[in-house]
Amino acid sequence: MSSSTCLRRFAKSSLERAVQPSIASRSLISPQASCFSTSAPRHALPTLAKASKGPPPKKGSTLILKKKKAPAKAAGRPPAPGDRKAMRKRIVLSNNNALEVAGLQDLKETDALSGISEGQVKGLPEDVVDALRAMEAFKTNQGWKLFRRPATLIRKETTELAGLLKQAEEEKKTVRRVFIGDRMSGKSTLLLQSLSMGFLRNWVVINLPEAYDIVNAHTEYKPLPGSHPTQYTQDVYTANFLSQIVKANKSILENTQITTNPSLPLPLPAKASLKQLAELGIANVETSWPVFVALWKELTQPGLPPVMLALDGLAHAMRNSEYLSAQVKPIHAHDLTIIRHFVDHLSGKATLPNGGAILAATTSSNNPRVPAFEFSMQVAEAKRYHPDNIPQWNPYKNVDQRVIECLKDVEVLKLNGLSKEEARSIMEYYAASGMLRAKVDDKFVTEKWSLAGMGNIGELERAAVRLRI
Amino acid sequence: MVFIFGINFPEQTLVKRSLETFYGIGPKVSRGIMARFHIFPWAKVGSLKNAQVLDLTAELSNMKIENDLRREVQDNIRRLKDMGTYRGRRHAMGLPVRGQRTRSQIKTARKLNKIERGGFGRA
Structure with missing residues (x-):
């Protein structure tokens, strides 16, 4: 039954169309095509030929239906070459809109390595800030720009490290530690704190700010003559590194004279200071590596202060670099002389006769996957925190043996979340700086502490200062 | 410079x-x-x-680049054409050489398949 109704309707609709066309054509309404009748379109007026614009599109080429728009011109001039990068890398350590914190005390030489200031926020003295800046210890993503002047919270881990440094200073031991922890748990900041403790105690402080910058093949490299297997020096990077060392440790290097007789390709004045030695390498880029080796030898002579050597982003130093050897094979980061120097000290192959510390921080923000490194860190963590459950490497998988060897007996320091007392102390500092407008009471602290994933300090800062909900 | x-x-x-x-x-x-x-x-x-x-x-x-390489490539194509092979003919016509369909998408062939492939060198 229904089929007959449908047929009747079709017939009707085609009839209507047959009546309409003349009206439709007069009123210039474009005829609607019907699938059942072609009469309406046939009765329509012939469409006007389009004004032809050039030849039809070439066969096989894509038909472009949209008109091309001229790209919008940016107002004003684009920044000069290098400006964007300078902006990106700019370190701002002060905020004029933040209040000066009344009772803020500086970290002092006498109590830097003692545990008495645990749980307090301490300001960094100006000369230390200058030295840290020269060493590129401040990172752009840290919250220094929010406060009047740089200050840090002396947390439990800082005190633990200070104890170790004190021991190293007194017993002339070499402390080797790798800082591990979650993202934004304060690993780089702990590195910065230890550097500042080193500066305060008049150590020789040397910092490699980013391992990634050493291995990402953005600076010149060349093979080190006479090395087997071949190692590679990075002259431009090393020269810059030397200048950072000189800037940060000016007084020590100026007041220490050369005692060994280094054989350098360039002449050195008699009774030269270490600063002069380093400047030789800065001025003559191609001699920078031999100069660094000579400088290190000088610094490890007896009677000199302890040395602190630090590196951030350790995982990058544990894999193939972006550099290529002459055989077009990737160069392992351990074959780059600077990394090799650090890694030898970290693994304990080389020691510091005057005592000192070799510190490294892992990173979670720009973190490459390096299975051997991750495994070594897991083992080191297990050895320290739960020695009854040490993981085993899957014997059916290849492993980078150099990494495993190097991190075999390295110790880790794990950064956990802050305790509630520490969180309260830092939040009081936020409030005193005027950056947190709330009453800091137990309820508020607990709320933010939980929001920050049990007191992860980066998240805490984010929740309390940066986010405005 | x-x-x-x-x-x-x-x-x-x-x-x-x-x-x-x-x-x-x-x-x-x-x-x-x-x-x-x-x-x-x-x-x-x-x-x-x-x-x-x-x-x-x-x-x-010491490497075979620029005009030497161009000449080699062009000679190879010319050889095919002189022998009267199908591949030579297709090159000369600017059409796909290896049996692709020609109904659509032969831009690459139009661009590349010619006797003087690679042009005539730097201006």
Whole structure:
């Protein structure tokens, strides 16, 4: 039954169309095509030929239906070459809109390595800030720009490290530690704190700010003559590194004279200071590596202060670099002389006769996957925190043996979340700086502490200062 | 301006980029050449030492690139055509050579398949 109704309707609709066309054509309404009748379109007026614009599109080429728009011109001039990068890398350590914190005390030489200031926020003295800046210890993503002047919270881990440094200073031991922890748990900041403790105690402080910058093949490299297997020096990077060392440790290097007789390709004045030695390498880029080796030898002579050597982003130093050897094979980061120097000290192959510390921080923000490194860190963590459950490497998988060897007996320091007392102390500092407008009471602290994933300090800062909900 | 293999390059050009302007050198070959002389991937032409520039020029002059390579490719195509093969004919007509359909999408063939493939060299 229904089929007959449908047929009747079709017939009707085609009839209507047959009546309409003349009206439709007069009123210039474009005829609607019907699938059942072609009469309406046939009765329509012939469409006007389009004004032809050039030849039809070439066969096989894509038909472009949209008109091309001229790209919008940016107002004003684009920044000069290098400006964007300078902006990106700019370190701002002060905020004029933040209040000066009344009772803020500086970290002092006498109590830097003692545990008495645990749980307090301490300001960094100006000369230390200058030295840290020269060493590129401040990172752009840290919250220094929010406060009047740089200050840090002396947390439990800082005190633990200070104890170790004190021991190293007194017993002339070499402390080797790798800082591990979650993202934004304060690993780089702990590195910065230890550097500042080193500066305060008049150590020789040397910092490699980013391992990634050493291995990402953005600076010149060349093979080190006479090395087997071949190692590679990075002259431009090393020269810059030397200048950072000189800037940060000016007084020590100026007041220490050369005692060994280094054989350098360039002449050195008699009774030269270490600063002069380093400047030789800065001025003559191609001699920078031999100069660094000579400088290190000088610094490890007896009677000199302890040395602190630090590196951030350790995982990058544990894999193939972006550099290529002459055989077009990737160069392992351990074959780059600077990394090799650090890694030898970290693994304990080389020691510091005057005592000192070799510190490294892992990173979670720009973190490459390096299975051997991750495994070594897991083992080191297990050895320290739960020695009854040490993981085993899957014997059916290849492993980078150099990494495993190097991190075999390295110790880790794990950064956990802050305790509630520490969180309260830092939040009081936020409030005193005027950056947190709330009453800091137990309820508020607990709320933010939980929001920050049990007191992860980066998240805490984010929740309390940066986010405005 | 730095001369590499008889061509002048502005100092701020990347070495990689300047090498890849030569016919017959692409990303892989340029990578190999630069690795051989320990030039890092982001090096600019202006930062090369004189010895490195000479090395590069020497290396390039030993390679079959530019007009020599063009001539070889063109000779190969011409040989096919002179023998009267199907492949030669398709090259001459600017159509796909290896049995692809020609109803659509033959832009690459139109661009590349010709007797004088690769052009006539630098202006």
